[in-house]
Amino acid sequence: MAEAKGDSHRWGMVVDLDLCIGCGACVVACYAENNVPTVGVEEVSMRRSMTWLRIERHWKGEYPHLRADFVPMMCQHCQAAPCEPVCPMYAAVHDQNDHLNVQVYNRCVGTRYCALNCPYQMRVFNWFNPYFPEPLNNQLNPDVTVRKRGIMEKCTFCIQRIHRARDAAKAELRAIRDGEVQPACVQTCPTEALVFGDLDDPHSRVARLARSPRAFVLLEELGTEPSVFYLKRGGSHVV
Amino acid sequence: MSFEMTVPRPLGRQDDGAAHDVALSHEEELRRRHLMMDPRPQGEMSQMVMDSMKRTGVEFWVVMAVLAVIALVGFLGTWLYQIHFGLGITGLQRPVFWGIYITGFVFWIGISHSGTFVSAILRVFKVEWRRSITRASEMMTSMSLLVAVAFLGIDIGRTWRGYWIIPYPNQRTLWPNFHSPFLWDAMAITSYLVGSTLYLFLPLIPDLAMARDRSVGWRHRLYRILSLGWRGTEAEWRNLQMAITIFAFAIIPVMFSVHTIVSWDFAMTRVIGWRSSIFAPYFVVGAIYSGVSAVVNILFLVRWNMKLDYFVREEHFEAFGKLMLILSFGWTYFFFADLLTEWYGGEAIGHEILAIQFHGQMQPFWYIMVLCNIVIPWLTLWHPKVRRTPIVLFFIALGVNIGMYLERYIIVTGFLRRNRLPFNWGEYAPSVAEAMIGIGSVALFLLLYGLFSRVVPMIPVWEVREGQLAHALRRFGRTKVTSVSELE
Numbered sequence: 001m002a003e004a005k006g007d008s009h010r011w012g013m014v015v016d017l018d019l020c021i022g023c024g025a026c027v028v029a030c031y032a033e034n035n036v037p038t039v040g041v042e043e044v045s046m047r048r049s050m051t052w053l054r055i056e057r058h059w060k061g062e063y064p065h066l067r068a069d070f071v072p073m074m075c076q077h078c079q080a081a082p083c084e085p086v087c088p089m090y091a092a093v094h095d096q097n098d099h100l101n102v103q104v105y106n107r108c109v110g111t112r113y114c115a116l117n118c119p120y121q122m123r124v125f126n127w128f129n130p131y132f133p134e135p136l137n138n139q140l141n142p143d144v145t146v147r148k149r150g151i152m153e154k155c156t157f158c159i160q161r162i163h164r165a166r167d168a169a170k171a172e173l174r175a176i177r178d179g180e181v182q183p184a185c186v187q188t189c190p191t192e193a194l195v196f197g198d199l200d201d202p203h204s205r206v207a208r209l210a211r212s213p214r215a216f217v218l219l220e221e222l223g224t225e226p227s228v229f230y231l232k233r234g235g236s237h238v239v
Numbered sequence: 240m241s242f243e244m245t246v247p248r249p250l251g252r253q254d255d256g257a258a259h260d261v262a263l264s265h266e267e268e269l270r271r272r273h274l275m276m277d278p279r280p281q282g283e284m285s286q287m288v289m290d291s292m293k294r295t296g297v298e299f300w301v302v303m304a305v306l307a308v309i310a311l312v313g314f315l316g317t318w319l320y321q322i323h324f325g326l327g328i329t330g331l332q333r334p335v336f337w338g339i340y341i342t343g344f345v346f347w348i349g350i351s352h353s354g355t356f357v358s359a360i361l362r363v364f365k366v367e368w369r370r371s372i373t374r375a376s377e378m379m380t381s382m383s384l385l386v387a388v389a390f391l392g393i394d395i396g397r398t399w400r401g402y403w404i405i406p407y408p409n410q411r412t413l414w415p416n417f418h419s420p421f422l423w424d425a426m427a428i429t430s431y432l433v434g435s436t437l438y439l440f441l442p443l444i445p446d447l448a449m450a451r452d453r454s455v456g457w458r459h460r461l462y463r464i465l466s467l468g469w470r471g472t473e474a475e476w477r478n479l480q481m482a483i484t485i486f487a488f489a490i491i492p493v494m495f496s497v498h499t500i501v502s503w504d505f506a507m508t509r510v511i512g513w514r515s516s517i518f519a520p521y522f523v524v525g526a527i528y529s530g531v532s533a534v535v536n537i538l539f540l541v542r543w544n545m546k547l548d549y550f551v552r553e554e555h556f557e558a559f560g561k562l563m564l565i566l567s568f569g570w571t572y573f574f575f576a577d578l579l580t581e582w583y584g585g586e587a588i589g590h591e592i593l594a595i596q597f598h599g600q601m602q603p604f605w606y607i608m609v610l611c612n613i614v615i616p617w618l619t620l621w622h623p624k625v626r627r628t629p630i631v632l633f634f635i636a637l638g639v640n641i642g643m644y645l646e647r648y649i650i651v652t653g654f655l656r657r658n659r660l661p662f663n664w665g666e667y668a669p670s671v672a673e674a675m676i677g678i679g680s681v682a683l684f685l686l687l688y689g690l691f692s693r694v695v696p697m698i699p700v701w702e703v704r705e706g707q708l709a710h711a712l713r714r715f716g717r718t719k720v721t722s723v724s725e726l727e
Binding site for chain 1: 324394413414420510655
């Protein structure tokens with residue numbers, strides 16, 4: 001089945017901004033799943049946090065009538081990604097089968113060219129060697145590489161989970177079911193603001209949501225064709 | 240006596256003695272001003288060049304030792320420290336992923352430009368005053384290119400894998416990505432480094448042979464190898480001239496391509512303020528501007544330190560002063576065109592880029608840049624007296640180099656601070672480590688140049704001699720004029 005044409009997917013995500021409460025559970029899940037190191041207050045205040053997924057808070061109004069809008073931001077997995085052509089080493093490449101924007105750590109030499117060229121600023125550089133203080137060192141995910149200093153990394157849509165689901169489906173001689181692959185952030189989201197699936201499958205939940213009139217992509221005018229769709233605020237299901 | 244003075248005489252009726260004096264003083268003036276009109280025996284000139292290399296005072300070696308310490312600690316030491324701990328020791332952060340390392344890279348590439356520009360363009364157009372100063376400027380090209388390439392190595396996160404940029408068959412069965420402007424960079428810089436070094440070497444061969452014949456000991460052995468058995472036969476000269484001509488023509492497009500591609504490192508991205516079709520010519524002119532100024536600095540130091548006043552004269556500084564003024568006009572034209580389009584376009588984010596230059600964090604740098612690159616050159620360089628005073632021109636040129644460094648600093652680190660999504664706006668200030676590498680790079684360049692200047696004959700004696708043979712004073716009516724015969 002894996003060789004069949006039908007095994008090609010365009011993995012994508014839908015983020016419902018109505019449902020996001022800004023709790024940050026997805027961020028924590030991402031740290032845990034992908035062996036993302038914590039860097040401490042000083043580095044974070046230098047805008048060097050290693051997070052692959054961040055909740056951007058946009059404040060509105062003046063103090064008593066203050067309100068925060070939360071926008072979860074992760075790699076948008078563009079189909080015409082600006083980060084890919086500029087990499088001199090083919091470290092930032094396109095996965096033609098899964099239509100993912102992948103980063104091959106072994107090839108990266110750390111020019112940081114891709115990071116400049118990402119209009120979403122979602123690429124993360126390893127300024128130092130990673131450090132996992134006790135007891136975080138005991139929960140490293142064996143499926144994910146620990147990256148060293150000097151290389152670029154970013155959200156992979158939890159590619160290790162995609163591969164595991166593909167292997168499972170292949171063993172059972174079936175296609176991957178909708179909802180079978182869930183990145184850590186999607187799995188953890190308490191309000192189901194994040195939905196993941198195959199955008200090429202018109203019946204998948206994510207494809208249906210992406211067709212919603214509320215759907216938009218960030219910086220559409222740049223023509224990057226992101227795989228992450230946002231559903232703008234003010235949907236009918238919100239009281 | 241007084242009667243004679245007041246009575247006007249018909250032209251050409253002065254007594255012969257006075258006419259002779261006038262002609263003599265005119266001739267002396269020409270001799271004093273122009274190296275080409277002031278021939279000396281070739282042996283004497285060769286000896287002057289040899290002496291300039293060998294007679295080096297203790298002060299020079301003290302300065303070299305200090306530079307070596309700065310280069311070792313500031314440049315190499317800090318670099319090794321950075322390789323060990325990671326790029327976190329810099330002040331880089333999101334979204335300013337490139338800092339003064341890339342600024343330094345562009346700066347040194349820019350410096351490297353004019354060595355070859357001055358030498359090759361002037362040679363192609365047969366500008367006679369170039370003859371004595373080509374070597375010094377070509378050396379500058381090679382040395383500063385080395386420093387620039389080192390900056391690329393410093394900037395990347397895994398320096399020890401930097402050689403992957405070279406396309407060679409490997410166990411990873413991977414070519415580098417030829418879509419990336421960095422690859423174009425690597426190719427252009429490699430061609431330029433090889434081409435300009437060969438272009439430095441070719442006219443050097445007869446001088447190395449001259450040095451071989453006038454030295455003993457290790458110098459003799461070194462020059463014997465380097466001069467490739469040059470004997471000075473007719474065939475050798477013919478081949479050499481042919482090779483030099485080919486290289487002089489061929490290196491010019493390579494030189495243009497290098498800085499064009501350096502500008503494309505920026506212009507090919509989606510960063511606001513960088514993506515501009517004017518960047519290529521803008522950077523080329525900027526590079527030549529800063530490079531010509533650097534040639535002035537180098538010539539001043541070489542002339543002062545190596546006592547080459549006979550070969551490097553005020554006429555050279557005057558010519559460079561004019562060149563700087565013209566290049567200043569050219570650079571200002573591109574600078575203004577770039578600013579105006581950004582401002583007139585009226586895009587909000589474009590205005591943010593302008594705002595940080597005019598009244599944001601880059602404001603002091605921006606004004607110093609305008610002062611050094613436009614105001615000072617425009618106010619001073621039009622005056623022949625300024626141009627003919629080497630020390631004044633030296634400081635103006637130094638100012639231009641500071642201004643051009645700041646221009647790159649603003650473009651690289653300033654424009655990156657703002658992007659389309661305001662959540663990611665950030666700041667940047669170079670860390671101590673970066674500053675040490677920046678200062679160390681200057682020391683390294685001066686060290687390399689200083690050491691090579693004691694081994695490489697700094698004046699192409701044969702070219703000067705060739706020019707002096709071609710020049711003659713000819714009587715034209717009652718006056719004498721300079722004539723230059725065409726060299727085959």
